[in-house]
Amino acid sequence: MNFLTTFTMTVHEPVYHIPKGYSSLQVMLRAFRFSRSPITEVCGNMKKFGDTYSALFPGNLQLILTQDPGFINHVLRERHTNYQKSEMSAGRGAQLFGNGLVFSNGDYWLQQRRLIQPGFHAKRLQGLYEIISRTVDESLASFPVGDNIDIYPLMYRLSFRVAIRSLFDIPLSAETMTELSQAFTDVQNFLVDDIRQPFRRLLYPFNGEKKQALERSAAMKEMIRGIIRRRKADTASYDDLLNMLLTARYEDSGEGMTEDQLIDEVLVLMLAGHDTTANTLAWLLYLVANDEEVRQQLIGIAKAATDSQSCIRNDYFHAVIDEAMRLYPPAWIADREALTDDEYGHFSYPAGTVIMTFFYGLHRSSDYWEVAEEFHPGRFLDESGKIRKMNAFYPFGAGPRMCIGNNFAMAEMCLFLQAFFTRFTIAATDQVPELKPLLTLRPDKVLLHIRRQ
Template identity: 40%
Template sequence: MSVNKKYNYPPKLSILRFFLDAEGVRRNPIPYHKNYFDSFGDSFSIKIGSSKHIILSRDNEVAQYILQKNQRNYHKSKFQSVYLSKYLGKGLLTVDGEFWLRQRRLIQPAFHKQKMNQLVDNMRLTIISELDGLIVDKKIDLFPVMSELAFNVVAKSLFQFSIAEEKLNRIKYIIEEVQNFLIKEIRLPHKVWWFSISGQVKKHLELAEENNKIIQGIIEERVNSKNEVNDLLNMLLETRYEDSGEGMSIKQLIDEIKILFIAGHETTANALTFTLHLLGNDFDVQEKIFEEITRIESETDDVVEQLQKMTYTNAVLNESMRLYPPAWITDRQNVEDDTLGEFNIKEGTLIGVSFYELHRNPKYWENPDDFNPDRFLGEQKKHSMQYFYPFGAGPRMCIGAGFAIYEMCLAISYIVKNYKITSAGKSVNFNPLITLKPVGVEVVFSKR
């Protein structure tokens, strides 16, 4: 773009309103975002200082452009590349450019469908073991149960050999502590000095280092044992870079495993919690899943075949993730000046896409706030998939999407086959952190 070309941006949110709303946005940005979109349209901007701009959008064309069509010009923002990598290291989630591409090509084969099929039996047994003792006929807070389930599925899929319970519990604790502090750092940048001098940054960096040592110990134990085990750790140890024929360093392997724990644990727990809440308010949909599972199990004993036939269960999960996308927002910064739709934007513009709002944008969805799994069946599915981003899009689409779908279908089918679900309330509360985290979602399970 010529230096003489004039930059122009979407309608501007005043800096005064931005600061007046700042504390409310920190607590829960989603209601504020909705108000801004209702006021300004599908994209709006904020000007910070004399030249820095932020754009937030729920426009599908913007999402497609920065994530797919011109993704090479859009790198992850410093929120992800700096803040996250400080604690999580340099794994697929936090890096960009050639290093990211090299890592993606290396790790992709471990998540190929055939490899995922090999993990299904272990996944199913973990789910049965975790859900066998569900409390019945009593209201329970659902998210902690789903969080424990999802964490153990990831842990057992990564490390099939039994790892000491206290080690896994410590990993889980550290991940949650570090993530909660990360959110404070991102949402309260004016308090960075306080976080530093009060010792909070040091404390959380030490926790992250402790996590590294626990995971390193698990890896070294596996390497020294010479055992070949059918789990993700073994698959990752076997991967080789195309150019050198070498495997990942221990340090890189630790970073990728941390990312897998975070990306594969909380997002799945979120999606399962929201799905069960929606099912607990819709007994017809529950019964349709029950009928589908009963029919499929009468047709085949093969678990992979069963998963491939769960058309309706998949539609329910998709509709749940449309309403409550686990990764509810993403952001990018353009490396060079660019034209984004009708706007000429300067390099370094921070662009956020709210999947939560895009998934409820009435321009793309009829009755967008209604729970309707039929959107993802038959001819309607083709339309819906154009505007649907449960795992992102483009080359950086979540590498573990297939793993997550398998896990969620297995969990939902087991629960619906054995229990009836009743939600304690119609509405649902959530906390938009790095992921969209459900809060105080209560259900009652009763035996079928």
């Protein structure tokens, strides 16, 4: 075979069937509009392209956004081993909040999940119910009454106190609580802006924003380190989450977590344990204030409750909470990065593609929900009034990475409903809260009329 007749080996590049969507240039042109109102933008794009569309970000980062429940189930459950949290969120989150469960991946994430999961089983959480109830009662003792009261910051402070007390059932000064809460909020807000507005990173060397966020993160970690060391030196017994973390042991070595690992997991539990609950309770009270029938049912159940267990197991409480999380899911969107090439339906895409699961759109889709925009807790109850599972509903995610604290969050919210509606009644104002889709879905404010019963 001479040079002229040498055969040529042809290498065929794989052909992918990416959903229709936006090019890199179009993404850049729409970046400001997306940054200002991401939920409105994504909802509009879902109407334009269907339940799934694509967006090619600068740097050749391929995103696919979907509110197709089959596609979501494929990513979060059926093929979950082929997906991990993306560098876009997890990598940057870990820089500020540590390598805890929310931000870790791979074998390390699985190791930590197996270590911590038993501490969040429903039976193990019963020891925390007294702490939650006591903290809620203390917060409600000074709860304001009157007209046009913004209840969102009240819910935020209450849920933060519950999270801190559940983690560390020890007295912390008001100054420590305030400093810890402010540092946490500042770091979280920086992370949100960093993810949603990546072009800001060009300015970090000049404006010092990232340096300040890292300093706040370090200060927050040192506060937690001090609390952990105090606890280790304490000979008293405790029934809080820190005790669970301190006593957890790896199966293979019998060793516990290092101090840095403990700090990382405490930060994750703080992040997941108060922001989502605060948001849900604020949205829930807004919805209930606008529905007299639901409000009267909650008041009746709250006054008739005899103990914490009856509250936590009450099906109507659960239905109201579920319906609030359907309309305003705290985790309104989630991301997963494909580790290898994958396909779903008639779509196919390469490794490195980031799938964004748009729970907000799915939860409000008329394809899966009757009168989807209306607040109707009864949809979650069967004919006998028992809670029922619903398809196309992901209040805490799904699959192996489903929120580890879902039982804790539901118990906390049920206990709050009982305590609140035995003391207060609420009425709506003309104000309609605006959506603030950060890491979680916040309202800008929720103005209600509040009266003692």
